[in-house]
Amino acid sequence: MTAVLPADLLAPADAEGPASAVLQPMIERFVNGAAGDGLTLRANRAALDAICVVPRVLRDVSATDSSTVLLGAPCAVPAAVAPMAYQHAFHPDGELAVARAARDAGMPFTVSTFSSVPVEEIAAAGGTTWFQLYWLRDRGVTADLLARAESAGCSALVLTVDTPRMGRRQADLRGSFRLPDGVRAAHFDGSADGLPAAARTGVSAIASQTAGLVDPSLSWRDLEWLRERTRLPLVLKGILDPRDAAAAAGLGADAIVVSNHGGRQLDGAQPAITALPAVAAAVAGRCEVLFDSGIRSGTDILKALALGAGAVLVGRPVLWGLAAAGQAGVHRVLDLFRTELHNAMALAGCPDLAAVAGLATTGGPVPATAAGSVR
Amino acid sequence: MTAVLPADLLAPADAEGPASAVLQPMIERFVNGAAGDGLTLRANRAALDAICVVPRVLRDVSATDSSTVLLGAPCAVPAAVAPMAYQHAFHPDGELAVARAARDAGMPFTVSTFSSVPVEEIAAAGGTTWFQLYWLRDRGVTADLLARAESAGCSALVLTVDTPRMGRRQADLRGSFRLPDGVRAAHFDGSADGLPAAARTGVSAIASQTAGLVDPSLSWRDLEWLRERTRLPLVLKGILDPRDAAAAAGLGADAIVVSNHGGRQLDGAQPAITALPAVAAAVAGRCEVLFDSGIRSGTDILKALALGAGAVLVGRPVLWGLAAAGQAGVHRVLDLFRTELHNAMALAGCPDLAAVAGLATTGGPVPATAAGSVR
Amino acid sequence: MTAVLPADLLAPADAEGPASAVLQPMIERFVNGAAGDGLTLRANRAALDAICVVPRVLRDVSATDSSTVLLGAPCAVPAAVAPMAYQHAFHPDGELAVARAARDAGMPFTVSTFSSVPVEEIAAAGGTTWFQLYWLRDRGVTADLLARAESAGCSALVLTVDTPRMGRRQADLRGSFRLPDGVRAAHFDGSADGLPAAARTGVSAIASQTAGLVDPSLSWRDLEWLRERTRLPLVLKGILDPRDAAAAAGLGADAIVVSNHGGRQLDGAQPAITALPAVAAAVAGRCEVLFDSGIRSGTDILKALALGAGAVLVGRPVLWGLAAAGQAGVHRVLDLFRTELHNAMALAGCPDLAAVAGLATTGGPVPATAAGSVR
Amino acid sequence: MTAVLPADLLAPADAEGPASAVLQPMIERFVNGAAGDGLTLRANRAALDAICVVPRVLRDVSATDSSTVLLGAPCAVPAAVAPMAYQHAFHPDGELAVARAARDAGMPFTVSTFSSVPVEEIAAAGGTTWFQLYWLRDRGVTADLLARAESAGCSALVLTVDTPRMGRRQADLRGSFRLPDGVRAAHFDGSADGLPAAARTGVSAIASQTAGLVDPSLSWRDLEWLRERTRLPLVLKGILDPRDAAAAAGLGADAIVVSNHGGRQLDGAQPAITALPAVAAAVAGRCEVLFDSGIRSGTDILKALALGAGAVLVGRPVLWGLAAAGQAGVHRVLDLFRTELHNAMALAGCPDLAAVAGLATTGGPVPATAAGSVR
Numbered sequence A, B, C, D: 001m002t003a004v005l006p007a008d009l010l011a012p013a014d015a016e017g018p019a020s021a022v023l024q025p026m027i028e029r030f031v032n033g034a035a036g037d038g039l040t041l042r043a044n045r046a047a048l049d050a051i052c053v054v055p056r057v058l059r060d061v062s063a064t065d066s067s068t069v070l071l072g073a074p075c076a077v078p079a080a081v082a083p084m085a086y087q088h089a090f091h092p093d094g095e096l097a098v099a100r101a102a103r104d105a106g107m108p109f110t111v112s113t114f115s116s117v118p119v120e121e122i123a124a125a126g127g128t129t130w131f132q133l134y135w136l137r138d139r140g141v142t143a144d145l146l147a148r149a150e151s152a153g154c155s156a157l158v159l160t161v162d163t164p165r166m167g168r169r170q171a172d173l174r175g176s177f178r179l180p181d182g183v184r185a186a187h188f189d190g191s192a193d194g195l196p197a198a199a200r201t202g203v204s205a206i207a208s209q210t211a212g213l214v215d216p217s218l219s220w221r222d223l224e225w226l227r228e229r230t231r232l233p234l235v236l237k238g239i240l241d242p243r244d245a246a247a248a249a250g251l252g253a254d255a256i257v258v259s260n261h262g263g264r265q266l267d268g269a270q271p272a273i274t275a276l277p278a279v280a281a282a283v284a285g286r287c288e289v290l291f292d293s294g295i296r297s298g299t300d301i302l303k304a305l306a307l308g309a310g311a312v313l314v315g316r317p318v319l320w321g322l323a324a325a326g327q328a329g330v331h332r333v334l335d336l337f338r339t340e341l342h343n344a345m346a347l348a349g350c351p352d353l354a355a356v357a358g359l360a361t362t363g364g365p366v367p368a369t370a371a372g373s374v375r
């Protein structure tokens, strides 16, 4: 695994090729794969591509300011790195490389529950650190994780709500995915890590691990327990239905992430970007609205913000940069997002993000039907 | 024809390849073929793929309960095996293999009028057995069939109403389809079975047989005759127009199946899934609403239920499993449907089928125009 | 050019391959080509394929009656042969072969102004004969043609209104199309026929001929002159805008043909089938509404009738049959239309054409915008 | 670079192939390339192709009159040549060849700020000349350019408002685009021209030049300064949002060009043709509405006029003609536009442009959402 920075990366997605070239096929499928037939994975992109922005003109864009405040932290761009597990599988520097690149880019980094580097080491890199929580069957371990994240200096808690169990990721199932030697879940003791080599087709080591550790009974009423154990701002990640968004806002969540987990959970789920407008309307400003699933360019960020998001999380492109060239690769990818976003803002006549929020769009979201309604 | 269970079946549709590998081309076209240019066959899938589900979050899904009651019979999953003729053509164990697998999966099995195993033998396998009726020109034979089905222990009568004659299935016409030696219509005496080898292109032995036996004059008023001759719950299979659905409910049908016969009858007919919402609305709970045509995954079942169906019938995938590996193959296919459905329910935040019925969908059905209206 | 009837024609469109195999490329492009980039040609088919029919059930379809009366003439099927020029280019028997096949099929045949056989010979074949008129610069010749058509026994006059000049048919322009030796416009003396071999790319002999003979100044007020010179029912062929349809009905036209000339005139014109519903609504029963452009199957006929047409004209498939096997080939094509239509009627629960008119459709026509309106 | 007129140009787009054959790849990508992933480039064409025109019939089209008056100048067709920089890169005769061909075709020619021939030489060729202005950081140079354009005899000033900076044109970035030797910005002294050969991937010489010269602070209030310095009619080029269009009309602009710069600026911007109707409605006749981005045929012009434009600008096809065969090539391309437009007008029943404006269309523009609204 060589970490040479390819010279011709002009857009974040350009990092995919170099990443695929260096990754083992099993790992490549782990990052790029999706649940089921990949319907939602593809729909995420198709929906983003179908949305058009209506640019404005004749506004002074000599300076474009993309800075914002996310959950209290000032950010250079309206974007954070999405929580993604086991980054040692992509590069020996793993999460540390990504966190440092995010810090340098002025973006928050989200530590996964299944990080391959402990949260303390990551937070020590400086920058804004958020902690992503999978609700564990063992409340004691959950409480410990919370305490570690908080005392390590994490400034927000991202509770993933779309993963009561793992989606059926066919590439992982088919290829009997297992983690490479030496890659482990740093927050767990030996009993959880060292995922068993999957014995046969149809069993994914990661899905088994998730089933063993993650508590599928998590429900709205458990949030109170969480609130009592942490002072951190609470983000609910993985909301698509406006009714859930309204509930989250009503219960005092500080933010939600409109997300379908990049197509990795329910295949057939609504493309996240088409869910965004109705969710933003339901929230009506009562909490922050973040977005992920399919963001691949600065224009995609512009679109998400025009449709109601305050910021986005970037997922796979970060891992492509990591695999291709370690910290420098991630930095390059994040820098390209920034460059593209500023270019897009200027061309759309937006000196700042408030102007972006006022852009009209066309060609995109189809209204969701009311639940249980019959069209 | 070997019955080795392929190791890498991860989804019901994975059984198609192995089935095609073992079937004679003529039989492969018989199962996979469709009427006309295959417009409706393809539209069934395209429409299902286009529908998106909006998952819910933060509901306790530690247990997902997919059980339901269909026409009075408790079922483990909201699905039954669709009536399909001549299953001996796919495997020496024919309908018996499928019925036993359905029984083990807790799903009703529907015996076709043109079953290659007599209804009595099938019902003896245990499990819930339904009988599918093609209305025959000879009322005496029809009455006999009814009596046989009832005394064999069938618990519902499925009257197929979309087949006054056979659709123009070009593969069958072109290939001069005829049944393999030894495959016969078990409910008929020698005069009906042993379909003549088709003499020339353009003549399908099965279409000739249907034309000879099935009565195209069947109409609403004949249902009374049926009602007088059986106490079994009555299901009308093959309804797409809400006016017909309302009529069925009004006449006291116990259930309808929204279906276009898997694209095998009227090519150019509406994709069944797009017809479902308006039909369910027209029925307004007065009878059960089942659905078939294109169901290939657990998520497809979730979609059909979110759009108003109480359960689905599974068609071709069952025959793929049968051809690939006999009873074990069918069992595997049915088990994959169950596994996928439970996974999808959990990921959509649905502990039970009532929750599924409350899911919102998007991107799907276009409203049908009122009859005779001009847009 | 051999006239052997291919054995495996199962649908009208199956005749295209055999026709292409026997025709000179220049002639093949003449029949199958279209104006411009072929946008409208392809859109005609795409629009027809996108329309779905909602079949009805439980109606006695033991007899399906497709008979109707078109412009006073009883027809076995709701279809006539569209006017098509120079049929000698496709087969030595030319229009006579087609007219005889149409007669045997119980369908009207429409003689083109540019027929390669004189109207008198065609009408003598028996059957219902209609005469298609291109309005000529020379009113004397026009009047003569009218008189000939009427005294030959034609029973309707089809005035083509979408051809003030020829569309830019690129295949013809590129290939310097010229008529084969011996193929001539039978209704014109030597000065008009024997189209000059096109001298160079960009000049189509047929377009030059049309420019020379056809009067582009034809307008609504000229219809009066026509009315005075003939007692025949008047059909205006080539109407897409509902305002023109209403005008035609208001001026007492007996029928209109909703048509874009099979994509051969204005490329970019609305697919004819999507224009049909609004046109039918504008006409509101004041005259008959025929349809052509893209009809390739019995189901297409069903769709056109469900959307408001009383009958269709069949175009290119007739010439494919002619090229492939002369009169027998045409007969086979027309018979396949009939067979398919009856099958489709039965499967849609329609014992007669009145029932077809009551079928609902879905997925089709998008409403046209009001003229000059801005969306 | 040979300037032989290909014999088989039948449509303007036919010139693309011959142009590509003679151009250096770097120059070919410069003309045909677009920003980002080319989404808007492709969407421009897809949207134009999706729009259908509803032709009218029975109107006297013996003479089709396409003449109009654009910004006070009589034009033979409702079209002008779009401003395009550095035409010497395509042919040694550069802008002079194009301006002469435009003059002969009765169309205005627009001189780019980055013309490779000085405006005085171009205006001397006769014909209607417009001057396109990029607002420069140096107001003195801007004022000089204005004065030169005016005294050279330009009759309109086209201020490009969609280019505060250059779009990210990946082909240029990747290929380290630089101008060929000897091609220079004729309106600038040595300090601006002779673009430096780009040193490395990711740097486009033209983007650097634009960044150096063009003032991104340009805003509505600067228009006053412009108004004070010129008596020429003012055209704002690059408007898509109806709010900007209304502002332009309100401030007394004489015309606007609805344009996304041919997909070369904001990738993801709305296809210009879908923006046209709402813009035309917002302007409500208060100023002229021109259109560009994707016009490739006479039918495209017809569509733009039916949707509310008074005329179009033609872009890349002109450069294809120039590259393929110099002035003669451009003349051929412009003549094909005229020929096709007249053919389309006749076939749509339009003797003049007023009739074209009354044509209905279908299948096209989707309404843009109100800014900031949430669907």
Ligand SMILES: Cc1cc2nc3c(=O)[nH]c(=O)nc-3n(C[C@H](O)[C@H](O)[C@H](O)COP(=O)(O)O)c2cc1C
Binding pocket: A030, A031, A032, A082, A083, A084, A085, A112, A113, A114, A132, A160, A237, A259, A260, A261, A262, A263, A264, A292, A293, A294, A295, A313, A314, A315, A316, A317
């Ligand atoms: C390899 C990988 C691992 C992931 N691990 C986690 C995780 O541990 N926790 C979590 O909430 N989301 C996880 N995600 C989902 C991401 O946070 C994010 O929602 C998704 O990647 C966004 O889609 P995109 O990659 O298409 O932009 C993971 C995604 C990938 C690709």
Ligand SMILES: Cc1cc2nc3c(=O)[nH]c(=O)nc-3n(C[C@H](O)[C@H](O)[C@H](O)COP(=O)(O)O)c2cc1C
Binding pocket: B030, B031, B032, B082, B083, B084, B085, B112, B113, B114, B132, B160, B237, B259, B260, B261, B262, B263, B264, B292, B293, B294, B295, B313, B314, B315, B316, B317
């Ligand atoms: C080989 C085959 C035979 C069939 N035979 C019958 C039958 O005898 N009676 C009936 O009502 N439907 C019959 N069907 C239709 C099915 O009951 C069901 O409606 C259809 O297969 C659903 O579509 P799907 O296969 O795409 O899921 C048959 C279907 C197939 C594929």
Ligand SMILES: Cc1cc2nc3c(=O)[nH]c(=O)nc-3n(C[C@H](O)[C@H](O)[C@H](O)COP(=O)(O)O)c2cc1C
Binding pocket: C030, C031, C032, C082, C083, C084, C085, C112, C113, C114, C132, C160, C237, C259, C260, C261, C262, C263, C264, C292, C293, C294, C295, C313, C314, C315, C316, C317
């Ligand atoms: C080879 C050919 C010649 C035609 N000649 C005439 C003609 O002389 N007069 C006329 O009104 N339409 C003519 N048409 C148009 C047809 O009448 C009809 O509108 C068209 O073929 C319908 O489209 P379809 O072929 O896709 O069904 C011609 C069409 C073809 C293919």
Ligand SMILES: Cc1cc2nc3c(=O)[nH]c(=O)nc-3n(C[C@H](O)[C@H](O)[C@H](O)COP(=O)(O)O)c2cc1C
Binding pocket: D030, D031, D032, D082, D083, D084, D085, D112, D113, D114, D132, D160, D237, D259, D260, D261, D262, D263, D264, D292, D293, D294, D295, D313, D314, D315, D316, D317
């Ligand atoms: C090579 C090239 C150079 C261009 N230079 C300019 C320019 O200097 N100023 C300007 O306003 N637009 C410029 N444009 C944009 C055109 O004026 C016009 O908006 C665009 O080409 C229209 O799209 P189309 O080429 O798809 O028809 C240029 C376009 C091309 C292709």
